[in-house]
Amino acid sequence: MINLNFHSPEEEIHHPLFLEKNIRVYLKRDDLIHPFISGNKWRKLKYLLINAEEAGKKHLVTFGGIWSNHLLATACAAAKFGFKSTGIVRGEDISTDVLTFCRLFGMNLIFVDRESYRDKQTIFNKYFDTDESALFINEGGAGKEAAKGCAELIEELQQQYQHIFAACGTGTTAAGIINGLNQKPSTLFHAIPVLNGSFLKDDIKKLLRNPVNFEFHTDYTFGGYAKTKPNLIEFIADFASSAGILLDPVYTGKMMYAVFDLARKDHFKPGSNILAIHTGGLFGLLGMKEKFGKQLLQIK
């Protein structure tokens, strides 16, 4: 039996800005769910794994880049719940901390060039056409089943929030949370895309059970996927040293930066409760440790 039930805590973040604006900000600590099956990746894998087991699939095949939180989560979850795993990795065989952990968890890695990587089904068929036990899991776990797991986050909440924030890569987590809110008019969802492109808003909409309005903030991509700027790094360092909580520069750093920026711009009514989802993924920090370290030295 696969059991991926876990309630992560909601923790209030104290900051002079929030006092001044008379708002309360909480962080849902999904980063505490598991060190490797971290944050939203745990929620996204839940029904994929349960369905895989029911369908008699024994081999998880999935896709990602050399720093993919999803590859790492899948590798660890496969080991934990008795599956074989294969990771199809975009680009050349460069050893990273994430890929080293994937290998440790027993994941078999296949490297494919960027061009072929685009057509995931063709690659899957090429290697696993005759393997009945192999299950295709899309990059990032994206899709309906993953959104279903993310929707459950809402049932766990201990109090009412007027605003909920999450970072978006594929938008699956965002869509799941919006579905979980179940058209509750008192809560507005805010999507913080971490990459440029308006397709993401449509990708979220495609996964919604009902059409619901949400805010889609395009000002916090910091130049694109996995791109950073000195003010983002400075923010992550300030937050770490004042709250004792690490954020990663790819997802949660940008999301939390948005919460602070919008608070500063009086986007929230006084008296509002705001929840930001810490979707985990701290290995993203290791992926940038050199660049990050150098910039930190310049800032401090």
Ligand SMILES: *Cc1c(COP(=O)(O)O)cnc(C)c1O
């Ligand atoms: C993968 C990831 C996301 C993006 O989730 P989507 O469902 O693809 O939008 C957000 N935050 C972290 C830390 C992640 O690892």
